[in-house]
Amino acid sequence: xxxxxxxxxxxxxxxxxxxxxxxxxxxxxxxxxxxxxxxxxxxxxxxxxxxxxxxxxxxxxxxxxxxxxxxxxxxxxxxxxxxxxxxxxxxxxxxxxxxxxxxxxxxxxxxxxxxxxxxxxxxxxxxxxxxxxxxxxxxxxxxxxxxxxxxxxxxxxxxxxxxxxxxxxxxxxxxxxxxxxxxxxxxxxxxxxxxxxxxxxxxxxxxxxxxxxxxxxxxxxxxxxxxxxxxxxxxxxxxxxxxxxxxxxxxxxxxxxxxxxxxxxxxxxxxxxxxxxxxxxxxxxxxxxxxxxxxxxxxxxxxxxxxxxxxxxxxxxxxxxxxxxxxxxxxxxxxxxxxxxxxxxxxxxxxxxxxxxxxxxxxxxxxxxxxxxxxxxxxxxxxxxxxxxxxxxxxxxxxxxxxxxxxxxxxxxxxxxxxxxxxxxxxxxxx
Numbered sequence: 001x002x003x004x005x006x007x008x009x010x011x012x013x014x015x016x017x018x019x020x021x022x023x024x025x026x027x028x029x030x031x032x033x034x035x036x037x038x039x040x041x042x043x044x045x046x047x048x049x050x051x052x053x054x055x056x057x058x059x060x061x062x063x064x065x066x067x068x069x070x071x072x073x074x075x076x077x078x079x080x081x082x083x084x085x086x087x088x089x090x091x092x093x094x095x096x097x098x099x100x101x102x103x104x105x106x107x108x109x110x111x112x113x114x115x116x117x118x119x120x121x122x123x124x125x126x127x128x129x130x131x132x133x134x135x136x137x138x139x140x141x142x143x144x145x146x147x148x149x150x151x152x153x154x155x156x157x158x159x160x161x162x163x164x165x166x167x168x169x170x171x172x173x174x175x176x177x178x179x180x181x182x183x184x185x186x187x188x189x190x191x192x193x194x195x196x197x198x199x200x201x202x203x204x205x206x207x208x209x210x211x212x213x214x215x216x217x218x219x220x221x222x223x224x225x226x227x228x229x230x231x232x233x234x235x236x237x238x239x240x241x242x243x244x245x246x247x248x249x250x251x252x253x254x255x256x257x258x259x260x261x262x263x264x265x266x267x268x269x270x271x272x273x274x275x276x277x278x279x280x281x282x283x284x285x286x287x288x289x290x291x292x293x294x295x296x297x298x299x300x301x302x303x304x305x306x307x308x309x310x311x312x313x314x315x316x317x318x319x320x321x322x323x324x325x326x327x328x329x330x331x332x333x334x335x336x337x338x339x340x341x342x343x344x345x346x347x348x349x350x351x352x353x354x355x356x357x358x359x360x361x362x363x364x365x366x367x368x369x370x371x372x373x374x375x376x377x378x379x380x381x382x383x384x385x386x387x388x389x390x391x392x393x394x395x396x397x398x399x400x401x402x403x404x405x406x407x408x409x410x411x412x413x414x415x416x417x418x419x420x421x422x423x424x425x426x427x428x429x430x431x
Contacts, residue, residue, distance in 0.1 A: 004407060005310055012313035019318055030316045038312030042304040046297055049113070053293035056114030059271045060099075061289025064092055066278035068271070072098050078238045083186065084136045086126070093122035097140055104148045116144055116390075117296055117397045124398040131204040132402040133395065138409060139189040141394055145348075145387040145410035146185035146417065149178055152382030155358070159378060162362035164369035170378045176424040177383035181417030188412040192405035204401040296397045303396030307388050311349045320345055335426040336418070339367060340377045344418045347380060348387040348411060355381065376425040384417040 016031040072095035080094055087093050096119035103112035123137050124130075133141075152174050159167040275282045314320060323345060328338030336344065339361060347354040361377045362369045387410040395403060 005306060008310040008314050011319055012310070012317040015317035015319040015322065016313075031313055034312040034316030035309050038309045039305050041312075042308040043301060045308075046301045046304055049300075050294055050297040053114050053117070053297045054290035055268075055293070057118060057293035057296070058286040058289035059268065060096065060115065060118045061285050061292070062275040062280060062282050063095075063099075063271050064289075065280045065285045066275040068095065068274055070095060075241050076238055078235045083139065086134070086136050087123070091122065091126070093119055093126070093136075096122050101143070101148055104144070112144075113393065114293065116140075116394055120394050120398050124400075129198070129201070129203050131399060132198065132201050133400050133404045133406055135189075135193050135198060137395075137400070138193065138404060138406045139186065141390060141406050142185040142189040142409040142413055143182060144394070145385045145390050146181040146413040147178055147383055147385035148182050149174065149382055152378075155378050155382045158355075158359060159362060159369050159374075162359075162369040164362075164374075166370070169370075170375060170382060173375065173379040173421065173424045173428060174382040177379055177417050177421040180420035181383060181413045184416035185409060185413035188409040189405070192408050192412075196404040198404070201402050201404060299399075300393050300396035303392040304389075307392040308350075311353075311388065314349065315346075315353060335422045335430060336376070337373045339364075339373050340380065343377045343380045347384045348414045351386040351389060354386075372425065372429045375429045376421060379421040379425055380418060383421055384414050387411060387414055 012031065016028050020027040070090055070092060074090055076094065076098045078089075080098065081087075081089050084094070084097075096115055100112050100115035100119050103115055119140060120137065123134065123140065126136070127134050152170065155170060155174075156167045159170070272282050272286075275285065320342065324338060324341050328341055331341050332338060342357045343354055343361075346357060358377050358381045361367055362374055367373050387407070391403065391407060391410065395401075395406070
């Protein structure tokens with residue numbers, strides 16, 4: 001990550017300096033403004049996350065205290081265990097990862113991030129090298145960067161607002177692209193780990209003697225209850241539970257507009273009712289979890305500042321624009337129009353930047369929301385994820401400094417998602 005961060009900053013500075021000298025480019029003033037705005041935006045983003053993190057990590061604490069995470073882990077572990085053999089089947093990390101993936105599948109981005117951070121915290125409990133990413137951490141992050149989203153509600157809403165005749169027409173293309181990117185993410189994480197073996201990575205000096213963060217310390221009866229051992233449920237029960245989850249997808253497709261306002265309130269009340277019935281002091285435990293959420297949100301600010309400033313510099317320097325100008329004629333030949341190329345380049349770097357590009361494409365009268373370019377851009381938005389943001393947030397939450405092959409696996413999944421999106425959209429909508 002050090003080399004990537006340094007390279008982005010140096011390239012951005014070089015392009016801006018060239019533009020300043022030749023007068024044909026953004027120049028240093030634009031670069032300076034982008035740096036300041038990006039740094040301020042990173043802090044604003046983290047502050048905006050505090051409430052969401054406090055809410056959902058409070059709920060997670062209630063679920064953990066009541067044993068819900070262990071129940072979910074035992075229910076799905078027969079299906080998840082082959083992917084994560086290093087994680088005990090009944091460990092709360094399994095339940096947290098499953099909740100995160102479920103939230104992603106249903107397009108609940110606000111809930112997915114806190115669940116994912118909680119999963120990282122639980123995985124870090126199993127980490128024998130503080131500050132170094134383990135194989136399960138990298139695999140979980142790679143799956144998240146591949147965007148396991150089967151219902152891209154935000155993109156559908158944006159297409160509807162742009163006047164699309166069929167806003168949900170991207171569902172089959174998104175499904176194909178996200179399956180391809182997720183499959184490649186798993187394979188890449190499994191294969192690349194041999195290039196950077198966990199045992200060969202030294203512990204970062206700054207974490208070798210440091211104590212674990214407060215929210216990772218044992219929490220008395222709550223943690224003991226959450227981590228109580230239990231045998232996994234039979235495979236047929238796991239398959240039945242997974243089938244029930246997948247059955248929700250058609251319901252959300254046909255009745256999504258009516259159901260979407262209910263999902264988060266039902267999640268909230270459901271966790272609290274479960275905890276209350278399990279004799280958990282729901283208020284006190286919720287507040288404890290909310291405190292963790294506040295601490296995590298503050299802890300990730302430096303990571304967000306570093307990543308978002310580097311990305312802001314790259315965009316302001318003109319380097320992305322030059323890359324689009326250089327690659328556009330080549331990508332046109334394989335089905336990736338120059339108008340959609342910024343989406344493919346920006347999506348791993350900046351979620352807001354990619355969303356802005358998509359909105360401009362959909363609302364451009366010369367393109368329209370139901371053109372091939374619009375279908376492709378919409379599919380890219382729905383089937384790929386902001387890799388650098390996820391790296392900063394998830395690893396920053398548990399102070400991981402040696403990310404090993406995580407970035408390579410995430411970018412490989414992004415590339416696979418782009419290729420799959422181009423292939424399926426070309427087949428369905430180009431001709």
